[in-house]
Each structure stands twice: as structure tokens, then as C-alpha cells.
Amino acid sequence: MRYALNVQYRGKNYAGSQIQFEGGKQIMQPTIQGELEKAISTLIGVRRAEPDRSNTPEGTDTKTEDANNIRPIKTIFSGRTDRGVNSLGQVAHFDCDKEIVASDFIYHVNEILPEDISVSDLRIVPQSFHAQKSAKARYYRYELINRRYKQAFDGDILRVKFDLDIERMQCALNFLFGEHDFSSFKSSGTLNPSKVCFISRAEVEKQGDRVFIHLEGNRFLYNMVRTIVGTLLEIEGHKLPVEHMKNVLEAKDRRKAGQTVSPYGLTLMKVEY
Numbered sequence: 588m589r590y591a592l593n594v595q596y597r598g599k600n601y602a603g604s605q606i607q608f609e610g611g612k613q614i615m616q617p618t619i620q621g622e623l624e625k626a627i628s629t630l631i632g633v634r635r636a637e638p639d640r641s642n643t644p645e646g647t648d649t650k651t652e653d654a655n656n657i658r659p660i661k662t663i664f665s666g667r668t669d670r671g672v673n674s675l676g677q678v679a680h681f682d683c684d685k686e687i688v689a690s691d692f693i694y695h696v697n698e699i700l701p702e703d704i705s706v707s708d709l710r711i712v713p714q715s716f717h718a719q720k721s722a723k724a725r726y727y728r729y730e731l732i733n734r735r736y737k738q739a740f741d742g743d744i745l746r747v748k749f750d751l752d753i754e755r756m757q758c759a760l761n762f763l764f765g766e767h768d769f770s771s772f773k774s775s776g777t778l779n780p781s782k783v784c785f786i787s788r789a790e791v792e793k794q795g796d797r798v799f800i801h802l803e804g805n806r807f808l809y810n811m812v813r814t815i816v817g818t819l820l821e822i823e824g825h826k827l828p829v830e831h832m833k834n835v836l837e838a839k840d841r842r843k844a845g846q847t848v849s850p851y852g853l854t855l856m857k858v859e860y
């Protein structure tokens with residue numbers, strides 16, 4: 588059977604959501620996927636044939652042997668989030684021959700997972716379901732603080748000291764609606780050649796001293812959301828015309844866009860199927 592689950596996490600302590608490889612070898616850094624697979628495998632992993640311990644020397648660490656004797660559960664995520672990025676709605680799927688009771692699974696897997704990762708939902712899905720390929724849209728929210736002075740509980744959220752004009756920011760975001768080549772907002776380090784995305788939502792709102800930028804689209808390029816936010820802040824900080832966003836978009840040149848801002852205010856809110 589195939590199961591899909593919703594994963595929530597704070598990304599600060601992880602090198603992104605997905606296990607990474609270099610030269611065919613896994614990079615040994617903590618990831619959300621790595622912690623999730625370890626927890627699920629511990630909970631429901633199928634044991635291989637028990638080893639013969641009749642000649643096991645006294646003092647052998649059999650706990651390590653037992654852990655290595657579990658066939659790991661592999662997960663597929665809806666997409667990759669970078670180091671420091673959070674999630675309230677990441678989706679992953681995995682296959683398992685066992686029948687799983689959702690309420691029991693969610694309770695026990697959350698007891699195993701680190702404090703900054705949790706599973707909020709588990710459901711059976713058709714075998715044709717694919718967490719990444721079946722996704723129709725992804726919704727990201729970027730949060731920042733608009734205040735001159737710091738406060739003790741600001742945490743890692745980006746603080747912008749100059750006043751932000753929400754109406755101007757919305758006018759600039761309006762140029763992003765629809766299907767475009769977003770090369771200007773794509774990190775130069777990514778190897779994915781695809782550059783076209785369809786943006787169905789691009790909104791900004793202010794609640795007290797917090798500013799929220801909402802972006803929803805069929806797909807996003809590497810660092811795209813954070814670079815769009817950086818360009819918005821460049822427009823506001825230098826009092827550039829809102830049409831600057833349109834000019835950057837049409838240039839298809841990363842050098843024309845603003846800086847890639849901190850990942851800590853970025854959250855994957857929801858994946859639509």
C-alpha cells in the first residue's frame with residue numbers, strides 16, 4: 588500500500604528537506620527526510636532474517652546490529668526546501684505492505700522524531716499517487732518584521748528597518764501573475780534547466796509590524812521566493828518604481844534581481860493535488 592503524510596518542521600537545524608548526494612555518496616548532514624525515514628523505519632520497518640547469534644562474543648553491541656537489520660522505509664517528498672526553510676504542509680509518500688492505523692502511527696512516530704519535526708496526517712492513497720509528480724500547486728509564505736528596533740522574541744526572522752509601503756509592494760507583485768520565465772529569480776547554482784512557472788497568487792499583507800508575502804504557483808525555482816522578496820525590498824529600500832519588478836522579470840538575468848534573503852521567514856504552507 589502507498590501512504591501519504593503531512594510533515595511539519597522548523598528547518599534551522601537541517602541541511603534542507605531532502606537527503607543529498609555528491610559523487611554517488613550520501614552527504615552526511617542532518618535532513619528532514621533522513622530523520623523522517625529513520626523514525627518510520629524504526630516504527631514499521633520490516634525486519635530482515637534474524638542473524639545467528641549462537642557464536643556472538645560477549646559484549647557485542649546487538650542493539651546496533653538490530654538497527655542495521657531493519658529494511659529502511661524510503662520516502663518521496665513533494666519538493667525540496669532549502670536549509671533553514673520551514674514547513675506546515677510538506678507532503679511525502681512511502682510504500683509499506685503493512686496496514687497502518689493512522690492515529691497510532693502519528694502518535695508513535697512523533698514520539699520518535701526530533702522536537703522540531705512532526706507528522707500531522709497520514710492517509711492511504713492510490714498507487715498512482717506521487718508526492719512530487721502529482722502536485723498541482725505549492726503555496727509559500729514569507730514573513731518579515733517591519734520595525735526599526737529589535738525585540739527579544741524576534742528570533743531569526745528578517746527585520747526591515749525602513750518603512751514598507753504595502754500598496755507599492757502589491758503593485759510590484761502584480762507583474763508576477765501568470766506564466767513567465769523566472770530566470771532572473773533563479774539561483775545561478777542550480778542545474779535544473781526548466782525556468783517557466785505559473786504564479787496564481789502573489790499577495791502581501793501587514794499585520795501590526797509583521798509583513799507576510801504569499802506566493803502560490805505550479806512550481807518554484809531554486810531560491811525563487813527568497814529572491815522575489817529580496818527584489819521587493821530593493822524596490823522599497825531604494826524607492827525604485829514598481830515597474831522595476833517587471834523589468835527584472837523580463838531581463839531573464841539573475842544579476843538584475845535583488846539579494847536572496849534569509850530562509851528563516853520562509854514556510855511551505857500547503858501542497859495542492
